[in-house]
Amino acid sequence: MTRNSLIAFLTMALVSCSQPSSENPSQIQTAETTAEKSLVSVKKITDGVWLHTSSQNIPGAGIVPSNGLAVLDKDSLILVDTAWGEIATQQLAQKLKAETGKDISKVVITHFHFDRLAGVDWLEAQGAEVFTHPLTPSLSAKLGTPIPNTSVSALAKLGARTNFGPIEISYPGPAHTEDNLMVWVKEHKLLFGGCAVRAANNRSLGNIADADLSKWPTSLQWAKVTYKDAKMVVPSHGNPAGIELLDHSLKLLAETVNAEKK
Ligand SMILES: [Zn+2]
Numbered sequence: 001m002t003r004n005s006l007i008a009f010l011t012m013a014l015v016s017c018s019q020p021s022s023e024n025p026s027q028i029q030t031a032e033t034t035a036e037k038s039l040v041s042v043k044k045i046t047d048g049v050w051l052h053t054s055s056q057n058i059p060g061a062g063i064v065p066s067n068g069l070a071v072l073d074k075d076s077l078i079l080v081d082t083a084w085g086e087i088a089t090q091q092l093a094q095k096l097k098a099e100t101g102k103d104i105s106k107v108v109i110t111h112f113h114f115d116r117l118a119g120v121d122w123l124e125a126q127g128a129e130v131f132t133h134p135l136t137p138s139l140s141a142k143l144g145t146p147i148p149n150t151s152v153s154a155l156a157k158l159g160a161r162t163n164f165g166p167i168e169i170s171y172p173g174p175a176h177t178e179d180n181l182m183v184w185v186k187e188h189k190l191l192f193g194g195c196a197v198r199a200a201n202n203r204s205l206g207n208i209a210d211a212d213l214s215k216w217p218t219s220l221q222w223a224k225v226t227y228k229d230a231k232m233v234v235p236s237h238g239n240p241a242g243i244e245l246l247d248h249s250l251k252l253l254a255e256t257v258n259a260e261k262k
Pocket residue numbers: 025111113176177195
């Protein structure tokens with residue numbers, strides 16, 4: 001290879017590595033202004049459980065919706081992930097108060113990306129207690145997303161399951177990120193799979209910049225066995241469905257790994 005053709009080859013390689021993938025929620029750091037305009041919707045999905053959805057306009061992917069939950073815990077709410085933006089999170093707290101009459105007292109953050117924790121600083125300032133995987137604060141600091149003040153050391157272990165009022169917080173192992181958690185709403189057999197679980201209309205794994213493609217399948221298999229009775233599975237980006245979303249995600253993983261081998 002001549003020197004010029006080597007440079008041309010290296011340039012092409014760099015460009016293709018930095019192409020945005022079709023769904024890339026990690027680019028949201030650059031899209032905070034859009035976040036501030038985004039509206040949040042709150043929908044009751046079963047007794048004492050609400051789905052919250054906010055969205056961002058991601059370059060190369062268009063409007064991407066992002067889900068979290070609010071779960072009634074006696075006289076207050078446990079929020080599972082913030083809305084996708086700090087102002088959107090403030091709107092979310094207002095909407096939940098109007099809908100349920102309750103305030104958010106606890107927040108579970110399912111990993112360190114912006115779509116999960118954009119509003120965490122504001123929630124902490126309101127007095128909410130925050131629960132994350134022990135790696136989440138340092139990973140947030142490295143990425144430059146808001147840094148949760150607290151974490152749960154018991155969630156460090158693979159397959160850890162922590163009982164927490166009406167929910168169980170678990171650590172299936174590395175998948176979409178090294179720190180991704182899942183949340184099980186016990187009474188309703190409802191699994192919040194976060195970004196480790198893809199929606200039926202997702203045709204790719206989304207943003208895999210921080211993913212562990214080799215351990216992701218094992219983590220999903222663990223969730224399949226542990227939560228085999230799940231009646232509803234809620235993914236981060238798309239419509240809730242049934243346990244089949246785990247197999248759908250495993251299929252997308254196999255396709256991605258095969259494509260990378262070629
Ligand atoms: Zn993520």
